[in-house]
Amino acid sequence: MIVVTGATGNVGRHVVTEVAAAGHPVRAVTRTATGAPPAPGARLVQANPAVPETMEEALDGATALFLNYSAVRDATPQLLALAKKQGVRRVVLLSSAAVERAPANPIAQLHRALEEAVEESGLDWTFLRPDMFAVNTIRFWGGQIRDHGVVRAAYGDAALAPIDERDVAAVAATALTDPSARHVGQRYPLTGPEALTQRRMVELIGAALGRPLRFEEITRDRAVAEMAGLGVPEPVAEGLLTMHEGFTREPMPVAPPTHLITGKPAHTFAQWARLHVSDFTADSTAA
Structure with missing residues (x-):
């Protein structure tokens, strides 16, 4: 059991x-x-x-x-x-x-x-x-994508390897x-199977939705404030942004593929985005 x-x-x-x-x-x-x-x-x-x-x-x-x-x-x-x-x-x-x-x-x-x-x-x-969960993009970007079609965040060139x-x-x-x-x-x-910049992740979500999305770079201080509004404590937000800043210079290392443990192929971020289209559309918040 x-x-x-x-x-x-x-x-x-x-x-x-x-x-x-x-x-x-x-x-x-x-x-x-x-x-x-x-x-x-x-x-x-x-x-x-x-x-x-x-x-x-x-x-x-x-x-x-x-x-x-x-x-x-x-x-x-x-x-x-x-x-x-x-x-x-x-x-x-x-x-x-x-x-x-x-x-x-x-x-x-x-x-x-x-x-x-x-x-x-x-x-x-x-x-x-x-490392970074792909599902975190729903928490941080979902509302912006649903309401405006724009993701406002710091360090758009940070290359992360989001995992499904x-x-x-x-x-x-x-x-x-x-x-x-x-x-x-x-x-x-x-980690996921590939490192992608935050800008590229937004593009892939847009491709899954069938409409273009835009990434807008904002300052670190504004990003901390935005994350605080989502309930992220300031020290945690600062820690995350420090890591993201580092990944603008050197991409997040991609870990050995999960199929070596599970025998199953890993999911790409594009596949994950297609599965979660409803989380980024306006009617996903309807009662």
Whole structure:
């Protein structure tokens, strides 16, 4: 039995689908277990991973756990202790590439603390360290594209390698279900298959929508303010923009392809954009 926290999130829902499709029993943990399970063969379990005592039923008889900070928050050490007590042997943690690239960054410090908690738990572990998620473009650019057809951001020439959330989930599912120990103790850097400037990403979204979009360069200070308006704390915004500034001089390194782990070809950003057309169109926000 495999337990997935953050099971309705961008990555978690695809982890549930991948694990179930591989024929493994999976419990999808959500705070509000309503509606149909996210995949045939999966079971919805209502619990709050940030309150570990609510997770006893979900972890009963489980052998592996997918751990997502957005669901667990500061209760990670307590949840890991409970998981070990309940018989879980393996944990796959969704971490961040910032741990390696920018250890002083607040994002890196948060995820490194999570990794240390997992390392100290006594469980077998695998760390997934994705870099930029393609889905982040919906958060930062979606409203601008829907309303104006223009993306206003800093460092348009920053070359990033956005990864499709489905590819992160495929690596997670492989590490969770592989009966061998080949993924134990691995720290997997994960990116998309190619580095693209932010300007080029906007062009590819426009191609998927069937209409031209425009990129407008703005100052760093304005970009921080724009990100704050989307709920991004200023230190996090500054850290992200510092990384982007660096990628104007040298592109984000492309990690070894995910197919070496999963056996499945990675998705390009163009493919991702075509799948998410509705997220960039006006009626995607309709009630």
